[in-house]
Amino acid sequence: MIHFPRVRQSPLRALGIRLFAAIGLVLLIVLVVFIDRRGYRDITDTPLSLLDCAYYAVVTLSTTGYGDITPISQSARLVNVLVITPARVLFLIILVGTTLEVLTEQYRTNLRLTRWRKTVKDHVIVCGYGTKGRSAVNVLLENGMDKRKIVVVENSPAALRSAIANGLVGVEGSATRSAVLLEAHVKDAKSVIIATHSDDAAVLVTLTVRQLTAGKVRIIAAAREAENAPLLKQSGAHHVIVSASTAGRLLGLSTSAPPLIDVVEDLLTPGQGMALAMRSAERQEVGQAPRDLDPLVIALVRRGKVVSLAEPAGLTVETGDMLVYVRDDRSASLSQ
Template sequence: MIHFPAQRRGPLSALSLRLAAALGLILASVAVVWFDRDGYRDAYGEDGLTLLDCFYYVVVSLSTTGYGDITPVSATARLINVIYITPARVLFLIILVGTTLEVLTEQYRTGRRLNRWEKIVKDHVIICGYGTKGRSAVSALLENGLDKSRIVVVERSGPALRQATSAGLVAIEGSATRSVVLNQAHVRSAKAVIIATDSDDASVLVALTVRQLTAGQVRIIAAAREAENAPLLKQSGAHHVIVSSATAGRLLGLSTSAPPLIDVVEDLLTPGQGMALAMRSAERSEVGKSPRELDTLVIALVRRGKVVTLADRAGAIIETGDMLVHVRDDRPSTSTPTP
């Protein structure tokens, strides 16, 4: 099932409000009838109504069933029916009809959104798993300028699905190991698939399924909890594997031997802290130059999909089509507009 970004007020919320309004109208009407309960007579010849009789009379009257076994006989009771019960009956019907229309309208709106989304979804990124790693991946994509409409989350957990839709993302309910779920996400037209599941076993199955459906044409990036599972993920079709435990271990080691390096790494990975890694195409005026000659702090080149480090002096000359991996200033702007 496909879940679209949450609206300001969903159909269940609207339905709850309408049901609460209907219940409030019933209780108010019961109070009015109870106020003049001695002015009514039931079919058994008894004058006056009990509280249960009042509830029964109000529900039967507002729903327009009208059995006629309880009738107003006093002038006050009849006046109350004219000036209150009859308008309340109309209002009650409006609430019921409005609830039905609300549900039907929401179904129609969802169908239209689904058709429109299926026509435009292309070159998107699929996030398999919306846990801590998945949310961090989405944040990084958004910080790099990717529009929310080009991110699709695949998740089984209900709370995680609600978090994704509340964040303005399209979410598909189901396991990413199933072909039918990935087909709903239009995996064949995707730009990349990020596998951020909670277990390496599931990640391997997801990678195999994606590779089978896309014939290896879609880039797969997977996170592995254990380093020993990284080769298996690559054999399953993942183009890049990030080992979370090994990365965390290296950072822990650096925190002991060279604590300032941890601050630098956190600065590079945390948006808005001062520095950030970025990548851009080489400009025509930069071709033929060494990256060290540029004003930009370039740390590597990407040439035909392969990384060329600056340590390779022979290859570290910018060529046409190269991508420059550089460090950019990511500090928030502190300038204030001039009046």
């Protein structure tokens, strides 16, 4: 089942709006009848008072219609046709507003679902919205990705509600099932991020994605243990992030070389100072040495492979290269 983010409204506010709308409509009809009160006849043959006009408006709008007060002039009957009858329908709509709201919400959801299925393409699917999944989504958003391009697949109702509350499209179900991934349009996705709670589930999701997409979608998986990384790569993952070993390395750095952990945290924390970024090489940069470029370039990506600057001297930038560089993230955040 696909869930879309909803704009929530307070129940008291919704009830208050309907109540004021109903009272306002009744007062309007009372005013209309009172202005043309000579065009109405009471069975008692007495002129209509303001109370009589209010009584007629209420029984008419509620479709009770006792018939003790009736329009007799042409103008009064015209007002009944053009004003009071439409107002009666509107009054009933207000009274049954809750039912209509549910039907309208269902129609709106179906319309959004149909539109989404027609337009979703080159999106990122995040399987699992735990700590790793939320962090991955935050990085995507910080790098400028539209929320509408992110789809969360989650089996936990609480985690799914959290994703929807954050404005993301959520698909309820296990990512190990083909039907669930097809609901997320995995065949049209740009990449799939697998952030499940266990490595065995990550392997199953990887195998399922590879089977459905024939290897055409980039798969990035997270593993708890380093020994499971080769298995994930054999299953079809293009990149595997080992959370346990990565955390262990950072813990070791924080003990043996404390300044290095500060640098790593700075690179990984958005808007704090330095940040890693990647862009295509510009025309005027082709033929130059990477170390001579500004900003600081630390690696090249050439034909899908990383070229380290530790390569022999004479390395120059070629057409089509991607530059991995360190940018000043503080200036970027201030400009935004």
